[in-house]
Amino acid sequence: MHTLYDESLYVNTPVQSYWEHTAGGPDGASTPLKGSVDVDVAVIGGGYTGLSTALHLARDHHIDTCVLESGHMGWGASGRNGGFGCIPASKLGVEDLVSRYGLDETRRFFAAQLDGLQLIRDLCNGEGIDCDLVGDGNLEVAHRPSRLRDLVRYADELTRYFGIPTRVLDRAEFGELGFECAEQCGGIHMAAGFGLHPLKFARGLADSARRHGAALYPHSEVESWQRQGNVHVLTARDGRVKAERVVLATNGYLREGLHDGFDRRLLPAISNIVTTRPLSREELAAHRWNTPNPICNTRN
Ligand SMILES: Cc1cc2nc3c(=O)[nH]c(=O)nc-3n(C[C@H](O)[C@H](O)[C@H](O)COP(=O)(O)OP(=O)(O)OC[C@H]3O[C@@H](n4cnc5c(N)ncnc54)[C@H](O)[C@@H]3O)c2cc1C
Numbered sequence: 091m092h093t094l095y096d097e098s099l100y101v102n103t104p105v106q107s108y109w110e111h112t113a114g115g116p117d118g119a120s121t122p123l124k125g126s127v128d129v130d131v132a133v134i135g136g137g138y139t140g141l142s143t144a145l146h147l148a149r150d151h152h153i154d155t156c157v158l159e160s161g162h163m164g165w166g167a168s169g170r171n172g173g174f175g176c177i178p179a180s181k182l183g184v185e186d187l188v189s190r191y192g193l194d195e196t197r198r199f200f201a202a203q204l205d206g207l208q209l210i211r212d213l214c215n216g217e218g219i220d221c222d223l224v225g226d227g228n229l230e231v232a233h234r235p236s237r238l239r240d241l242v243r244y245a246d247e248l249t250r251y252f253g254i255p256t257r258v259l260d261r262a263e264f265g266e267l268g269f270e271c272a273e274q275c276g277g278i279h280m281a282a283g284f285g286l287h288p289l290k291f292a293r294g295l296a297d298s299a300r301r302h303g304a305a306l307y308p309h310s311e312v313e314s315w316q317r318q319g320n321v322h323v324l325t326a327r328d329g330r331v332k333a334e335r336v337v338l339a340t341n342g343y344l345r346e347g348l349h350d351g352f353d354r355r356l357l358p359a360i361s362n363i364v365t366t367r368p369l370s371r372e373e374l375a376a377h378r379w380n381t382p383n384p385i386c387n388t389r390n
Pocket of ligand 1: 134135136137138139140158159160161164165166167168169170171172173174175176310311312313339340341342343344345348361362363
């Protein structure tokens with residue numbers, strides 16, 4: 091018999107996340123830091139920021155780089171996010187952005203987002219990263235009829251100001267694309283973005299960084315950070331790294347006490363992604379859902 095939640099909740103045993111469960115086994119290619127290591131650049135944090143930094147430094151600039159990560163590579167938000175490669179990166183609408191920052195700055199903001207999406211595609215293609223990248227854009231669904239009017243205006247602005255192709259879909263067209271439920275009142279398609287498997291992408295970045303010469307140390311939390319003249323000394327449980335420069339790529343996970351400059355300045359925000367067990371046809375019908383498109387957003 092199916093329980094409402096995962097079986098583990100009833101026996102109190104931690105389980106892997108959906109992404110860990112489907113990433114194809116643990117990443118065992120690197121081992122924790124042991125002993126003393128000298129590098130040009132030490133990166134603290136093995137998520138997209140840290141791994142991409144290490145990859146680009148090693149590949150494009152031949153800089154001797156290492157990454158120190160508390161958990162496994164991609165342990166933080168990079169290995170457990172929603173997998174949406176999407177726009178926009180702000181809750182403010184286009185008109186609000188333009189009136190606050192001006193059209194030129196807003197155009198630069200959107201261009202940077204599109205560049206970011208293209209960088210992911212280029213990295214996947216150029217480095218052979220297989221992370222189940224799918225789709226040709228994002229769908230945004232109107233969950234009330236009045237929201238469709240806003241979305242139509244938004245689609246027009248995206249095309250007019252930033253040249254992003256968009257398409258308005260009525261309820262039936264949206265349903266035919268694979269997303270039919272009681273709260274679907276049509277939506278828009280924006281031809282920018284895709285979906286991917288976030289942990290596979292993080293591991294792909296790690297493999298590429300390693301292949302180009304970066305040293306990766308999982309399960310090596312940096313516990314102290316000191317200066318000796320011009321050199322930074324980072325200490326983990328079983329080793330230490332001396333580096334000319336340090337890149338802090340710890341997101342909101344940085345502990346207080348590691349560096350004065352960051353104490354009391356970071357406030358982690360919590361957000362969640364929920365997956366269900368596979369739903370039966372009867373359950374889907376009861377909720378009037380078909381298979382949801384994996385790249386589908388709602389905004390309030
Ligand atoms: C639930 C959720 C859903 C999201 N959905 C999306 C989405 O759909 N699309 C999207 O674009 N973005 C999404 N995001 C945001 C995205 O995941 C993050 O912006 C991105 O992963 C940040 O990457 P990062 O490398 O900067 O940080 P992280 O991936 O968090 O990496 C920071 C790493 O630093 C390590 N660390 C911290 N302190 C130390 C230390 N002292 N020593 C060693 N290591 C340390 C941590 O262990 C961690 O692994 C989502 C985030 C969350 C939480």
